[in-house]
Amino acid sequence: xxxxxxRLLLIGLAGAVLATAMGLVLTALNDTIVFFxxxxxxxxxxxxxxxxxxxxxxxxxxxxxxxxxxxxFSVTDGANxxxxxxxxxxxxxxxxxxxxxxxxxxxxxxxxxxxxxLAKHDETYxxxxxxxxxxxxxxxxxxxxx
Numbered sequence: 001x002x003x004x005x006x007r008l009l010l011i012g013l014a015g016a017v018l019a020t021a022m023g024l025v026l027t028a029l030n031d032t033i034v035f036f037x038x039x040x041x042x043x044x045x046x047x048x049x050x051x052x053x054x055x056x057x058x059x060x061x062x063x064x065x066x067x068x069x070x071x072x073f074s075v076t077d078g079a080n081x082x083x084x085x086x087x088x089x090x091x092x093x094x095x096x097x098x099x100x101x102x103x104x105x106x107x108x109x110x111x112x113x114x115x116x117x118l119a120k121h122d123e124t125y126x127x128x129x130x131x132x133x134x135x136x137x138x139x140x141x142x143x144x145x146x
Contacts, residue, residue, distance in 0.1 A: 034103060038133030039080040042106060049108045055082060056101045056130035058139065064096055075100060075112075078139035082106075086114040093119040099130050 001009070036054040037047070047053055055075055063074035063081075071090060074081040084102050094100065094117065102114035118127075 036101075036129040038077045038130075038136075039075055039082045040077050040133075040137065042082055042112075043080045046110075047106055050105050052103070052105050054101050054103050054129075055084065055112050055114070056099070056127060056133060057081075058134065059094070059096050059098055059100050061096045075102060077133050078137035082112050083110070084112045084114050084117075086117050088115075088117075090117055091119040095119075099127065099134075101127055101130065 034052050034054050036056055039055065039057050042053075042055065057075040057077040060074035060076045060081055063072075065072045069087050069089075071086045071088075073084055073086075073096075075084055076082075084104075086102065086104075098119060101118045102112060103116040103118075104112055104114035106112050
C-alpha cells in the first residue's frame with residue numbers, strides 16, 4: 001500500500017469513528033430532548049401520542065377547573081387552544097391569562113397530560129419560546145425577551 005493509500009485509509013477510519021460517535025450521541029440525546037410547541041403547532045402537526053414535549057402559551061381565561069388535586073385548563077396562543085390535565089400543586093404564580101409552560105405528553109384523545117407546570121416569575125418575563133409563538137399569533141404585546 002502506498003503512502004497516499006494509507007493516509008486515505010486512516011482518514012476514512014477516522015471519519016467512520018466520528019460518524020459512529022455522533023450517531024451514538026444523537027441516539028442518547030433523543031430520549032432526553034423535549035421540544036417546545038405552541039397550541040397551533042400541536043394542532044397543525046400533532047405529535048405521536050406519548051411523545052414528551054413542552055406546551056407553551058397563555059392560560060385561557062375561564063378555563064381553569066379544579067377537582068381536588070386534579071386541575072384542568074386550556075393553553076392558548078390566541079389562534080388555537082389545547083386542553084391540559086394536571087395532577088398536583090400548581091405554582092403560586094399560575095393564573096388565567098398568564099404565560100405558562102406545561103411539560104408532558106399529548107394523549108390519543110388530544111388532551112395534554114402535564115406532569116410539570118411552570119408559570120412565569122414576574123410581570124415582565126415571558127419565556128422566549130412562548131413570546132415568539134404568541135408574537136406570531138399577534139397576541140404578545142410585551143417587550144423584548146432576553
